[in-house]
Amino acid sequence: MSNVRxxxxxxxxxxxxxxxxxxxxxxxRWSVIAAGIALVLWTSTSISHLTQTIPFFLALMAMxxxxxxxxxxxxxxxxxxxxxxxxxxxxxxxxIVVLWPGSHGLNNQFFVLYFPVxxxxxxxxxRRIEAAYTVMAMGAYAxxxxxxxxxxxxxxxxxxxxxxxxxVIAAMGFLGNYYFRIQxxxxxxxxxxxxxxxxxxxTPIQPALRGSGS
Amino acid sequence: xxxxxxxxLVSPDGKWYWDGVAQTWxxxxxxxxxxxxxxxxxxxxxxxSPAARAATRGLSSFVGNVRxxxxxxxxxxxxxxxxxxxxxxxxxxxxxxxxxxxxQVQLAAIVALAFGNFYLHVQLLRGHAAVDKVVxxxxxxxxxxxxxLVLVQxxxxxxxxxxxxxxxVGISVAFPSALTVAYTxxxxxxxxxxCLATAIPDDxxxxxxxxxxxxxxxxxxxxxxxxxxxxxxxxIRIHQEVLDEAEQSSPSLQxx
Numbered sequence: 001m002s003n004v005r006x007x008x009x010x011x012x013x014x015x016x017x018x019x020x021x022x023x024x025x026x027x028x029r030w031s032v033i034a035a036g037i038a039l040v041l042w043t044s045t046s047i048s049h050l051t052q053t054i055p056f057f058l059a060l061m062a063m064x065x066x067x068x069x070x071x072x073x074x075x076x077x078x079x080x081x082x083x084x085x086x087x088x089x090x091x092x093x094x095x096i097v098v099l100w101p102g103s104h105g106l107n108n109q110f111f112v113l114y115f116p117v118x119x120x121x122x123x124x125x126x127r128r129i130e131a132a133y134t135v136m137a138m139g140a141y142a143x144x145x146x147x148x149x150x151x152x153x154x155x156x157x158x159x160x161x162x163x164x165x166x167x168v169i170a171a172m173g174f175l176g177n178y179y180f181r182i183q184x185x186x187x188x189x190x191x192x193x194x195x196x197x198x199x200x201x202x203t204p205i206q207p208a209l210r211g212s213g214s
Numbered sequence: 215x216x217x218x219x220x221x222x223l224v225s226p227d228g229k230w231y232w233d234g235v236a237q238t239w240x241x242x243x244x245x246x247x248x249x250x251x252x253x254x255x256x257x258x259x260x261x262x263s264p265a266a267r268a269a270t271r272g273l274s275s276f277v278g279n280v281r282x283x284x285x286x287x288x289x290x291x292x293x294x295x296x297x298x299x300x301x302x303x304x305x306x307x308x309x310x311x312x313x314x315x316x317x318q319v320q321l322a323a324i325v326a327l328a329f330g331n332f333y334l335h336v337q338l339l340r341g342h343a344a345v346d347k348v349v350x351x352x353x354x355x356x357x358x359x360x361x362x363l364v365l366v367q368x369x370x371x372x373x374x375x376x377x378x379x380x381x382x383v384g385i386s387v388a389f390p391s392a393l394t395v396a397y398t399x400x401x402x403x404x405x406x407x408x409c410l411a412t413a414i415p416d417d418x419x420x421x422x423x424x425x426x427x428x429x430x431x432x433x434x435x436x437x438x439x440x441x442x443x444x445x446x447x448x449x450i451r452i453h454q455e456v457l458d459e460a461e462q463s464s465p466s467l468q469x470x
Contacts, residue, residue, distance in 0.1 A: 016445070020438075020441045020442070020445060021438065021441075023437065023441070024434050024437050024438045024441070027430075027433060027434060027437060028430060028434045031426065031427065031429075031430030031433070031434075032430075034426065035422070035423050035426045035427065035430075038422065038426075039419045039422065039423060042419050042422075043419050109419075109420035109423060109424070110423065112376070112379075112423055112424055112427040113423075113427065115376075115379050115427055115431060116427055116430040116431050116434055119383060119431055119434055119435070120434050123434070123435075123438045155309075156310065157310050160306060160309045160310055160373075161373045163306070163309075164302065164306055164373055164374070164376065165373075165376060167298070167302045168302075168376040168377070168379055168380060171295065171298045171302075171379075171380050171383075172379065172380075172383065172431075174294075174298075175291055175294060175295050175298075175380070175383045175384065176383070176435075178290070178291055178294060179288070179291045179387045179435075179438075179439075180438075182287050182290065182291070183287075183438075183439075183442040183446075186287060186442075186446060187442070187445060187446050187449055
Protein backbone atom coordinates (compact mmCIF):
# COMPACT_ATOMS: atom_id res chain seq x y z
CA MET A 1 0.00 0.00 0.00
CA SER A 2 2.94 2.24 0.42
CA ASN A 3 2.98 3.27 -3.20
CA VAL A 4 -0.66 4.44 -3.36
CA ARG A 5 0.13 7.99 -4.22
CA UNK A 6 -1.94 11.07 -3.63
CA UNK A 7 -3.80 11.97 -6.77
CA UNK A 8 -5.25 15.37 -6.00
CA UNK A 9 -5.20 17.78 -3.16
CA UNK A 10 -8.04 20.06 -2.20
CA UNK A 11 -6.30 23.00 -3.83
CA UNK A 12 -5.83 20.98 -7.02
CA UNK A 13 -9.50 20.01 -7.02
CA UNK A 14 -10.43 23.69 -6.72
CA UNK A 15 -8.09 24.56 -9.57
CA UNK A 16 -9.65 21.82 -11.67
CA UNK A 17 -13.11 23.23 -10.98
CA UNK A 18 -11.97 26.61 -12.20
CA UNK A 19 -10.20 25.11 -15.19
CA UNK A 20 -13.13 22.99 -16.37
CA UNK A 21 -15.69 25.57 -15.35
CA UNK A 22 -13.88 28.39 -17.08
CA UNK A 23 -14.96 27.12 -20.46
CA UNK A 24 -18.61 27.43 -19.39
CA UNK A 25 -18.06 31.03 -18.30
CA UNK A 26 -16.27 31.76 -21.58
CA UNK A 27 -19.12 30.39 -23.66
CA UNK A 28 -21.70 32.20 -21.57
CA ARG A 29 -19.83 35.42 -22.22
CA TRP A 30 -19.61 34.66 -25.95
CA SER A 31 -23.39 34.24 -26.02
CA VAL A 32 -23.81 37.64 -24.36
CA ILE A 33 -21.39 39.21 -26.85
CA ALA A 34 -23.08 37.58 -29.84
CA ALA A 35 -26.51 38.72 -28.71
CA GLY A 36 -25.27 42.20 -27.97
CA ILE A 37 -23.44 42.79 -31.21
CA ALA A 38 -26.27 41.37 -33.29
CA LEU A 39 -28.73 43.64 -31.52
CA VAL A 40 -26.57 46.72 -31.80
CA LEU A 41 -26.13 46.22 -35.52
CA TRP A 42 -29.80 45.37 -35.93
CA THR A 43 -31.35 48.20 -33.94
CA SER A 44 -29.01 51.08 -34.64
CA THR A 45 -30.77 53.95 -36.37
CA SER A 46 -27.88 56.41 -36.47
CA ILE A 47 -24.11 56.53 -36.32
CA SER A 48 -24.16 58.08 -32.86
CA HIS A 49 -26.42 55.32 -31.56
CA LEU A 50 -24.07 52.69 -32.92
CA THR A 51 -20.95 54.36 -31.55
CA GLN A 52 -22.56 54.76 -28.14
CA THR A 53 -23.63 51.16 -27.77
CA ILE A 54 -21.05 48.98 -29.50
CA PRO A 55 -18.16 49.80 -27.09
CA PHE A 56 -19.84 47.80 -24.29
CA PHE A 57 -19.63 44.65 -26.33
CA LEU A 58 -16.25 45.39 -27.85
CA ALA A 59 -14.87 45.66 -24.30
CA LEU A 60 -16.42 42.32 -23.38
CA MET A 61 -15.16 40.79 -26.61
CA ALA A 62 -11.59 41.96 -26.03
CA MET A 63 -11.64 40.54 -22.51
CA UNK A 64 -13.03 37.25 -23.70
CA UNK A 65 -10.49 36.97 -26.54
CA UNK A 66 -7.76 37.28 -23.94
CA UNK A 67 -9.33 34.80 -21.52
CA UNK A 68 -10.26 32.27 -24.20
CA UNK A 69 -6.83 32.58 -25.79
CA UNK A 70 -5.16 31.83 -22.49
CA UNK A 71 -7.48 28.88 -21.97
CA UNK A 72 -6.83 27.44 -25.42
CA UNK A 73 -3.08 27.84 -24.95
CA UNK A 74 -3.32 25.69 -21.85
CA UNK A 75 -2.62 28.44 -19.34
CA UNK A 76 -6.01 29.41 -17.95
CA UNK A 77 -6.18 32.24 -15.47
CA UNK A 78 -6.52 31.72 -11.74
CA UNK A 79 -9.77 32.04 -9.82
CA UNK A 80 -9.09 35.63 -8.77
CA UNK A 81 -8.82 36.79 -12.38
CA UNK A 82 -11.84 34.72 -13.41
CA UNK A 83 -13.81 36.27 -10.57
CA UNK A 84 -12.76 39.80 -11.55
CA UNK A 85 -13.69 39.10 -15.18
CA UNK A 86 -17.11 37.87 -14.06
CA UNK A 87 -17.62 40.99 -11.96
CA UNK A 88 -16.73 43.07 -15.03
CA UNK A 89 -19.48 41.17 -16.89
CA UNK A 90 -21.97 42.32 -14.28
CA UNK A 91 -20.74 45.88 -14.43
CA UNK A 92 -21.04 46.00 -18.20
CA UNK A 93 -24.48 44.39 -18.30
CA UNK A 94 -25.69 46.79 -15.61
CA UNK A 95 -24.23 49.68 -17.60
CA ILE A 96 -26.16 48.46 -20.62
CA VAL A 97 -29.38 48.31 -18.58
CA VAL A 98 -28.82 51.82 -17.25
CA LEU A 99 -27.34 53.63 -20.23
CA TRP A 100 -28.88 51.97 -23.29
CA PRO A 101 -30.36 54.67 -25.50
CA GLY A 102 -34.13 54.57 -25.62
CA SER A 103 -34.87 52.09 -22.88
CA HIS A 104 -33.52 52.15 -19.35
CA GLY A 105 -33.90 50.13 -16.21
CA LEU A 106 -36.92 47.90 -16.02
CA ASN A 107 -37.90 48.68 -19.60
CA ASN A 108 -34.57 47.52 -20.97
CA GLN A 109 -34.86 44.02 -22.38
CA PHE A 110 -31.16 43.25 -21.94
CA PHE A 111 -31.74 42.07 -18.37
CA VAL A 112 -31.80 38.50 -19.73
CA LEU A 113 -28.04 38.79 -20.22
CA TYR A 114 -27.67 38.37 -16.45
CA PHE A 115 -29.04 34.83 -16.60
CA PRO A 116 -26.28 32.94 -18.46
CA VAL A 117 -23.55 34.92 -16.71
CA UNK A 118 -24.86 34.15 -13.21
CA UNK A 119 -25.61 30.54 -14.11
CA UNK A 120 -22.14 29.92 -15.55
CA UNK A 121 -20.47 31.50 -12.53
CA UNK A 122 -22.51 29.31 -10.20
CA UNK A 123 -21.26 26.19 -11.99
CA UNK A 124 -17.66 27.03 -11.18
CA UNK A 125 -17.33 28.52 -7.72
CA UNK A 126 -18.14 27.39 -4.22
CA ARG A 127 -21.37 28.32 -2.52
CA ARG A 128 -20.16 31.35 -0.60
CA ILE A 129 -18.55 33.03 -3.60
CA GLU A 130 -21.50 32.13 -5.82
CA ALA A 131 -23.99 33.54 -3.30
CA ALA A 132 -22.04 36.79 -3.10
CA TYR A 133 -21.94 37.04 -6.89
CA THR A 134 -25.64 36.31 -7.27
CA VAL A 135 -26.57 38.86 -4.62
CA MET A 136 -24.30 41.34 -6.39
CA ALA A 137 -26.11 40.73 -9.68
CA MET A 138 -29.52 41.08 -8.03
CA GLY A 139 -28.45 44.23 -6.22
CA ALA A 140 -26.96 45.75 -9.34
CA TYR A 141 -30.13 45.14 -11.34
CA ALA A 142 -32.44 46.39 -8.60
CA UNK A 143 -30.36 49.54 -8.12
CA UNK A 144 -30.26 50.08 -11.88
CA UNK A 145 -34.06 49.90 -12.03
CA UNK A 146 -34.56 52.27 -9.13
CA UNK A 147 -31.87 54.73 -10.21
CA UNK A 148 -33.40 55.09 -13.65
CA UNK A 149 -36.79 55.80 -12.11
CA UNK A 150 -38.49 52.99 -13.95
CA UNK A 151 -39.74 51.31 -10.77
CA UNK A 152 -41.58 52.99 -7.93
CA UNK A 153 -41.92 51.42 -4.52
CA UNK A 154 -45.70 51.18 -4.61
CA UNK A 155 -46.01 47.39 -4.81
CA UNK A 156 -47.58 47.77 -8.21
CA UNK A 157 -47.11 45.84 -11.43
CA UNK A 158 -43.57 47.12 -12.01
CA UNK A 159 -42.47 45.94 -8.58
CA UNK A 160 -43.99 42.56 -9.32
CA UNK A 161 -42.05 42.29 -12.58
CA UNK A 162 -38.83 43.36 -10.86
CA UNK A 163 -39.29 40.81 -8.07
CA UNK A 164 -39.98 38.10 -10.62
CA UNK A 165 -36.78 38.88 -12.50
CA UNK A 166 -34.74 39.03 -9.31
CA UNK A 167 -36.11 35.65 -8.22
CA VAL A 168 -35.09 34.08 -11.52
CA ILE A 169 -31.57 35.55 -11.25
CA ALA A 170 -31.38 34.03 -7.75
CA ALA A 171 -32.71 30.73 -9.11
CA MET A 172 -29.99 30.67 -11.77
CA GLY A 173 -27.34 31.00 -9.07
CA PHE A 174 -28.92 28.54 -6.70
CA LEU A 175 -29.63 25.82 -9.28
CA GLY A 176 -26.23 26.14 -10.92
CA ASN A 177 -24.37 25.87 -7.65
CA TYR A 178 -26.61 23.10 -6.40
CA TYR A 179 -25.70 21.06 -9.47
CA PHE A 180 -22.03 21.96 -9.04
CA ARG A 181 -22.09 20.54 -5.50
CA ILE A 182 -23.88 17.40 -6.65
CA GLN A 183 -21.21 16.82 -9.28
CA UNK A 184 -18.36 17.35 -6.84
CA UNK A 185 -19.96 14.87 -4.46
CA UNK A 186 -20.37 12.35 -7.30
CA UNK A 187 -16.73 12.74 -8.21
CA UNK A 188 -15.73 12.01 -4.63
CA UNK A 189 -18.10 9.05 -4.37
CA UNK A 190 -16.94 7.54 -7.64
CA UNK A 191 -13.41 7.28 -6.33
CA UNK A 192 -14.57 6.23 -2.89
CA UNK A 193 -16.65 3.34 -4.21
CA UNK A 194 -13.89 2.33 -6.55
CA UNK A 195 -11.40 1.85 -3.74
CA UNK A 196 -13.89 0.45 -1.24
CA UNK A 197 -15.17 -2.22 -3.62
CA UNK A 198 -11.62 -3.25 -4.40
CA UNK A 199 -11.01 -3.92 -0.73
CA UNK A 200 -8.19 -1.44 -0.61
CA UNK A 201 -7.75 1.39 1.78
CA UNK A 202 -8.85 4.84 0.77
CA THR A 203 -6.32 7.08 -0.80
CA PRO A 204 -6.20 10.79 -0.05
CA ILE A 205 -8.36 11.47 -3.10
CA GLN A 206 -11.59 11.36 -1.06
CA PRO A 207 -10.89 14.19 1.38
CA ALA A 208 -9.20 16.04 -1.42
CA LEU A 209 -12.18 15.85 -3.71
CA ARG A 210 -14.63 16.74 -0.97
CA GLY A 211 -12.43 19.70 -0.18
CA SER A 212 -14.39 22.88 -0.49
CA GLY A 213 -17.39 21.37 -2.08
CA SER A 214 -19.89 23.58 -0.39
CA UNK B 215 -34.42 5.10 -23.92
CA UNK B 216 -34.91 1.40 -24.08
CA UNK B 217 -33.64 -1.45 -22.01
CA UNK B 218 -31.03 -2.15 -24.66
CA UNK B 219 -29.56 1.31 -24.23
CA UNK B 220 -28.43 0.86 -20.67
CA UNK B 221 -24.75 0.87 -21.34
CA UNK B 222 -24.64 4.33 -19.75
CA LEU B 223 -25.47 2.73 -16.39
CA VAL B 224 -22.13 0.95 -16.47
CA SER B 225 -19.07 2.75 -15.14
CA PRO B 226 -16.38 3.76 -17.65
CA ASP B 227 -14.22 0.82 -16.68
CA GLY B 228 -17.17 -1.55 -17.12
CA LYS B 229 -16.82 -3.05 -13.66
CA TRP B 230 -19.71 -1.32 -11.89
CA TYR B 231 -23.29 -0.50 -12.66
CA TRP B 232 -25.49 2.14 -11.11
CA ASP B 233 -28.26 0.81 -8.89
CA GLY B 234 -30.83 3.61 -9.10
CA VAL B 235 -32.93 2.33 -6.21
CA ALA B 236 -30.13 1.83 -3.74
CA GLN B 237 -28.31 4.88 -5.15
CA THR B 238 -25.07 2.96 -5.05
CA TRP B 239 -22.60 1.40 -7.43
CA UNK B 240 -22.82 -2.37 -7.52
CA UNK B 241 -20.23 -4.69 -9.03
CA UNK B 242 -21.11 -6.07 -12.42
CA UNK B 243 -18.95 -9.10 -11.75
CA UNK B 244 -16.65 -10.32 -9.00
CA UNK B 245 -13.25 -8.65 -9.37
CA UNK B 246 -11.63 -11.94 -10.29
CA UNK B 247 -14.64 -13.91 -11.46
CA UNK B 248 -15.19 -15.87 -14.64
CA UNK B 249 -17.81 -13.59 -16.12
CA UNK B 250 -15.45 -11.08 -17.60
CA UNK B 251 -15.46 -9.18 -19.98
CA UNK B 252 -18.51 -7.29 -18.77
CA UNK B 253 -19.92 -6.14 -22.09
CA UNK B 254 -22.54 -8.85 -22.35
CA UNK B 255 -22.99 -9.84 -18.75
CA UNK B 256 -23.95 -6.42 -17.38
CA UNK B 257 -26.94 -6.23 -19.67
CA UNK B 258 -28.30 -9.50 -18.32
CA UNK B 259 -27.64 -8.44 -14.78
CA UNK B 260 -29.16 -5.05 -15.28
CA UNK B 261 -32.34 -6.46 -16.69
CA UNK B 262 -32.81 -8.32 -13.45
CA SER B 263 -31.42 -5.58 -11.25
CA PRO B 264 -33.41 -4.27 -8.28
CA ALA B 265 -33.84 -0.98 -10.12
CA ALA B 266 -35.54 -2.67 -13.02
CA ARG B 267 -37.72 -4.83 -10.81
CA ALA B 268 -38.78 -1.93 -8.59
CA ALA B 269 -39.79 0.10 -11.58
CA THR B 270 -42.53 -2.36 -12.38
CA ARG B 271 -44.50 -1.03 -9.43
CA GLY B 272 -46.31 2.28 -9.05
CA LEU B 273 -46.80 5.04 -11.59
CA SER B 274 -43.43 4.35 -13.13
CA SER B 275 -44.58 1.02 -14.47
CA PHE B 276 -46.80 2.80 -17.01
CA VAL B 277 -43.91 4.46 -18.75
CA GLY B 278 -41.05 1.97 -18.69
CA ASN B 279 -38.36 1.02 -16.25
CA VAL B 280 -35.14 2.68 -17.27
CA ARG B 281 -33.44 4.87 -14.68
CA UNK B 282 -30.37 6.72 -15.84
CA UNK B 283 -27.68 7.66 -13.39
CA UNK B 284 -27.09 11.15 -14.75
CA UNK B 285 -30.80 11.80 -14.88
CA UNK B 286 -31.22 10.59 -11.30
CA UNK B 287 -28.70 13.15 -10.09
CA UNK B 288 -29.96 15.89 -12.36
CA UNK B 289 -33.50 15.16 -11.21
CA UNK B 290 -32.93 16.94 -7.92
CA UNK B 291 -32.05 20.10 -9.85
CA UNK B 292 -35.16 19.69 -11.97
CA UNK B 293 -37.34 19.22 -8.90
CA UNK B 294 -35.94 22.32 -7.19
CA UNK B 295 -36.21 24.36 -10.38
CA UNK B 296 -39.85 23.34 -10.54
CA UNK B 297 -40.47 24.27 -6.88
CA UNK B 298 -39.01 27.70 -7.61
CA UNK B 299 -41.34 28.01 -10.57
CA UNK B 300 -44.33 26.89 -8.47
CA UNK B 301 -43.53 29.03 -5.43
CA UNK B 302 -42.80 32.15 -7.42
CA UNK B 303 -45.79 31.62 -9.68
CA UNK B 304 -48.11 31.13 -6.73
CA UNK B 305 -46.98 34.26 -4.93
CA UNK B 306 -46.99 36.40 -8.03
CA UNK B 307 -50.42 35.16 -9.11
CA UNK B 308 -51.96 36.92 -6.13
CA UNK B 309 -49.93 40.07 -6.69
CA UNK B 310 -52.09 42.45 -8.74
CA UNK B 311 -54.05 39.78 -10.62
CA UNK B 312 -55.35 41.11 -13.92
CA UNK B 313 -58.59 39.16 -14.35
CA UNK B 314 -60.41 36.11 -13.07
CA UNK B 315 -59.80 33.86 -16.08
CA UNK B 316 -56.05 34.47 -16.00
CA UNK B 317 -55.92 33.78 -12.29
CA GLN B 318 -57.94 30.58 -12.71
CA VAL B 319 -55.65 29.28 -15.45
CA GLN B 320 -52.55 30.23 -13.48
CA LEU B 321 -53.67 28.57 -10.28
CA ALA B 322 -54.91 25.42 -12.02
CA ALA B 323 -51.62 25.01 -13.88
CA ILE B 324 -49.51 25.72 -10.81
CA VAL B 325 -51.47 23.36 -8.55
CA ALA B 326 -51.25 20.57 -11.15
CA LEU B 327 -47.53 21.11 -11.44
CA ALA B 328 -47.17 21.12 -7.64
CA PHE B 329 -48.87 17.73 -7.33
CA GLY B 330 -46.64 16.26 -10.02
CA ASN B 331 -43.54 17.71 -8.46
CA PHE B 332 -44.56 16.50 -5.03
CA TYR B 333 -44.74 12.96 -6.40
CA LEU B 334 -41.30 13.26 -7.98
CA HIS B 335 -39.81 14.80 -4.86
CA VAL B 336 -41.25 12.09 -2.61
CA GLN B 337 -39.78 9.48 -4.92
CA LEU B 338 -36.39 11.12 -4.60
CA LEU B 339 -36.64 11.39 -0.81
CA ARG B 340 -37.49 7.70 -0.64
CA GLY B 341 -34.44 6.92 -2.72
CA HIS B 342 -36.49 5.87 -5.76
CA ALA B 343 -35.56 8.22 -8.53
CA ALA B 344 -38.38 8.35 -11.07
CA VAL B 345 -37.83 6.49 -14.32
CA ASP B 346 -36.57 8.45 -17.27
CA LYS B 347 -39.82 8.82 -19.15
CA VAL B 348 -41.64 10.29 -16.15
CA VAL B 349 -38.92 12.90 -15.82
CA UNK B 350 -39.06 13.69 -19.53
CA UNK B 351 -42.84 14.07 -19.39
CA UNK B 352 -42.63 16.25 -16.30
CA UNK B 353 -40.23 18.60 -18.06
CA UNK B 354 -42.56 18.71 -21.01
CA UNK B 355 -45.33 19.68 -18.58
CA UNK B 356 -43.13 22.51 -17.25
CA UNK B 357 -42.78 23.91 -20.74
CA UNK B 358 -46.52 23.55 -21.37
CA UNK B 359 -47.41 25.33 -18.12
CA UNK B 360 -45.06 28.25 -18.76
CA UNK B 361 -46.35 28.50 -22.33
CA UNK B 362 -49.96 28.49 -21.08
CA LEU B 363 -49.14 31.29 -18.64
CA VAL B 364 -47.39 33.27 -21.38
CA LEU B 365 -50.38 32.82 -23.68
CA VAL B 366 -53.04 33.91 -21.20
CA GLN B 367 -50.98 37.00 -20.38
CA UNK B 368 -50.71 38.17 -23.96
CA UNK B 369 -47.71 36.37 -25.39
CA UNK B 370 -44.71 38.60 -25.91
CA UNK B 371 -45.77 41.14 -23.29
CA UNK B 372 -46.01 38.49 -20.56
CA UNK B 373 -43.20 38.76 -18.02
CA UNK B 374 -43.43 35.10 -17.01
CA UNK B 375 -41.36 33.97 -20.00
CA UNK B 376 -38.35 34.13 -17.69
CA UNK B 377 -39.52 30.88 -16.11
CA UNK B 378 -38.43 29.16 -19.30
CA UNK B 379 -34.90 29.84 -18.09
CA UNK B 380 -35.42 27.94 -14.85
CA UNK B 381 -36.95 25.03 -16.75
CA UNK B 382 -34.11 24.93 -19.31
CA VAL B 383 -31.46 25.03 -16.55
CA GLY B 384 -32.79 21.80 -15.08
CA ILE B 385 -33.14 20.17 -18.47
CA SER B 386 -29.65 21.14 -19.61
CA VAL B 387 -27.86 19.59 -16.65
CA ALA B 388 -30.03 16.51 -16.31
CA PHE B 389 -30.75 15.35 -19.84
CA PRO B 390 -28.40 13.90 -22.45
CA SER B 391 -27.18 16.36 -25.08
CA ALA B 392 -29.57 15.18 -27.80
CA LEU B 393 -32.60 15.60 -25.57
CA THR B 394 -31.35 18.93 -24.29
CA VAL B 395 -31.15 20.12 -27.88
CA ALA B 396 -34.63 18.78 -28.59
CA TYR B 397 -36.22 20.37 -25.53
CA THR B 398 -34.43 23.68 -26.04
CA UNK B 399 -35.44 23.73 -29.70
CA UNK B 400 -39.01 23.07 -28.57
CA UNK B 401 -38.93 25.96 -26.11
CA UNK B 402 -37.29 28.32 -28.60
CA UNK B 403 -39.69 27.23 -31.34
CA UNK B 404 -42.87 27.52 -29.28
CA UNK B 405 -41.93 30.78 -27.58
CA UNK B 406 -40.60 32.18 -30.83
CA UNK B 407 -43.87 31.48 -32.62
CA UNK B 408 -45.92 32.89 -29.73
CA CYS B 409 -43.82 36.07 -29.71
CA LEU B 410 -43.87 36.53 -33.45
CA ALA B 411 -47.63 36.20 -33.40
CA THR B 412 -48.13 38.71 -30.61
CA ALA B 413 -45.33 41.26 -31.01
CA ILE B 414 -44.74 44.15 -33.36
CA PRO B 415 -41.62 44.21 -35.58
CA ASP B 416 -39.94 46.73 -33.26
CA ASP B 417 -39.87 44.05 -30.58
CA UNK B 418 -38.10 41.46 -32.71
CA UNK B 419 -34.63 42.33 -31.39
CA UNK B 420 -35.82 41.74 -27.83
CA UNK B 421 -37.35 38.43 -28.90
CA UNK B 422 -34.06 37.47 -30.51
CA UNK B 423 -32.19 38.24 -27.29
CA UNK B 424 -34.58 36.20 -25.19
CA UNK B 425 -34.38 33.17 -27.47
CA UNK B 426 -30.61 33.37 -27.75
CA UNK B 427 -30.22 33.54 -23.97
CA UNK B 428 -32.48 30.50 -23.51
CA UNK B 429 -30.24 28.62 -25.93
CA UNK B 430 -27.12 29.93 -24.17
CA UNK B 431 -28.32 28.63 -20.81
CA UNK B 432 -28.90 25.21 -22.36
CA UNK B 433 -25.44 25.17 -23.94
CA UNK B 434 -23.71 26.22 -20.71
CA UNK B 435 -25.54 23.68 -18.57
CA UNK B 436 -25.02 20.80 -20.93
CA UNK B 437 -21.39 21.72 -21.54
CA UNK B 438 -20.76 21.64 -17.81
CA UNK B 439 -22.59 18.33 -17.38
CA UNK B 440 -20.51 16.76 -20.16
CA UNK B 441 -17.30 18.14 -18.72
CA UNK B 442 -18.17 16.68 -15.34
CA UNK B 443 -18.95 13.33 -16.90
CA UNK B 444 -15.50 13.28 -18.51
CA UNK B 445 -13.84 14.33 -15.27
CA UNK B 446 -15.60 11.60 -13.36
CA UNK B 447 -14.65 8.98 -15.91
CA UNK B 448 -11.07 10.18 -15.83
CA UNK B 449 -11.00 10.19 -12.01
CA ILE B 450 -12.26 6.61 -11.94
CA ARG B 451 -9.72 5.55 -14.56
CA ILE B 452 -6.79 7.17 -12.77
CA HIS B 453 -7.91 5.82 -9.43
CA GLN B 454 -8.32 2.34 -10.84
CA GLU B 455 -4.86 2.48 -12.34
CA VAL B 456 -3.40 3.40 -8.98
CA LEU B 457 -5.30 0.59 -7.29
CA ASP B 458 -4.18 -1.91 -9.93
CA GLU B 459 -0.64 -0.72 -9.50
CA ALA B 460 -0.93 -1.25 -5.75
CA GLU B 461 -2.43 -4.71 -6.21
CA GLN B 462 0.33 -5.78 -8.57
CA SER B 463 3.10 -4.57 -6.32
CA SER B 464 1.66 -6.12 -3.14
CA PRO B 465 2.76 -9.76 -3.85
CA SER B 466 6.25 -8.64 -4.64
CA LEU B 467 6.36 -6.69 -1.42
CA GLN B 468 5.15 -9.74 0.51
CA UNK B 469 7.83 -11.95 -1.07
CA UNK B 470 10.45 -9.40 -0.26
